[in-house]
Amino acid sequence: MNVAIIGGTGYGAVELLRFLYNHPHVTVSKIISHSNSGTPFSEVYPHLVNLIDTEMESLDISTLAEEVDLVFFATPSNVSKNYIPELIDKGIKCIDLSGDFRLKDGEQYRNYYGEKMAPEKYIEKAVYGLSEVNKKAIENALLIANPGCYPTATTLGLIPVLSHNLADYQNIVIDAKTGTTGAGRSLSQGFHFSEMQENFKAYKLGIHKHIPEIEQVLSDTANEDIQVTFTPHVVPMTRGIMSTIYVNLKERQSTKQLLDLYKEFYKDKPFVRVREEGIIPQTKEVYGSNFCDIGLYADERTGKLIIVSVIDNLVKGASGQAIQNMNIMNGWDEATGINQLPIYP
Ligand SMILES: NC(=O)C1=CN([C@@H]2O[C@H](COP(=O)(O)OP(=O)(O)OC[C@H]3O[C@@H](n4cnc5c(N)ncnc54)[C@H](OP(=O)(O)O)[C@@H]3O)[C@@H](O)[C@H]2O)C=CC1
C-alpha cells in the first residue's frame, strides 16, 4: 500500500518513517514538506543517510489522491482540516495526528484551538483512534482522529475503573508530565537547553486543549458529563509522558483487586502492560516503544486510587498509535511494524 506523510520534517513524521521503514505492507511513496520541498529527507535528518534519501515534495492534493491510498497528517493544529475533506471525498484514508478532528463540539474547538472546526459532516466521519477502546469503529473508518499524547496515557489509565463504575466520576485529578519532544521540532524560547535543563514547569493550567479531549472520552465511557482537573508539566527529558491520576473509589478496593480488573480489561491488548503490585512503571521502560504501562496503588487510608500511566509521547502518543490504527483499518495484525522492544537504558 502506498502512503504519504505530510508535515515531513517534524518529529511525528520522522517517527512514522522509523516504523514504516520495516513495515511489510507499506511503501512511503511521498514525503510532503512545505518548508523543504526539493530537499532529500536525509539532508534534514542526516542519521537516515543512505536509508531515506527521498526528495520531499510540496503539497498537491489532487495528484496525491491519485498516487496514494492513505495519508498521514503530522501537521500542527488547524492545517489538516483544510485538506482532509477533499481526500476523504475521493475515498483516500486519512490518519490525522493533530487535533483537528478529535473534538465533536464546534464551540469547544473554537475555544481551545482558536478557529472554526472542520465541517460537521467530516467530524461525524472521524473515528477517535484510541486503538484499544475503539477497535471495531477503527476497522471501518476512512478518517482517524489520532488521540493526543496526554489523552492517550490518561484515558487508558482511567477507562477500566470508570467503565466498572468503581470510582467517583467527578473530582478526578490528573497530574501529567511530558518530555520536550511533545512541543515538536520548531524552536521556542521556553524549550532552549538553558531554559529547560534542570527545570520542571507546569503550563497552560485550565486552558490546555487536551482538557476537552480527555473529558469527551471519559464522558462517553461513563455516559455522564465528566470534568477533570488537568495540570501538564514539562520536564527535561526527550521522550516520555507520565500521567499520575487520582480518583476517589466508591467502595474499599485492594490494589490486587483493581490490578486483576485492569489485567482482565486489557487481556487481549498487546500494547497495554498492567504491571504487578508494588511495581510503578517509569517512562524509560516504554522509551521508543508503543507500550502504555499502567501501575496502580489503592490507598486504603484515603480511599483514593492512584493510577500511573506511562507512554512514549512520539510512539503510543502519536506515530506508533497512528500505525496501529492504520493496521486495524486494513485488517492487518495491529502490531505489524511497531512490535519493537523499548530502548533501554
Ligand atoms: N510531538 C508529540 O509528542 C505529539 C504530537 N502530536 C501532534 O502531531 C502533529 C505533529 O507534531 P510534531 O511532529 O511533534 O510537530 P513538529 O512541529 O515537529 O512538526 C510539524 C511539521 O508540520 C509542518 N508544518 C508546520 N507548519 C505548517 C503549516 N502551516 N502547514 C503545513 N505544514 C506545516 C512542518 O513540516 P514541513 O515544513 O516539512 O512541512 C513541521 O515540521 C501536531 O499536530 C502535534 O500536536 C500529537 C501527539 C504527540
Ligand SMILES: CC(=O)N[C@@H](CCC(=O)OP(=O)(O)O)C(=O)O
Ligand atoms: C510540551 C508541549 O508543549 N507539549 C504539547 C503536547 C501536545 C500535543 O502535541 O498534542 P496535540 O496532538 O493535541 O497537538 C502541548 O502541551 O501542547
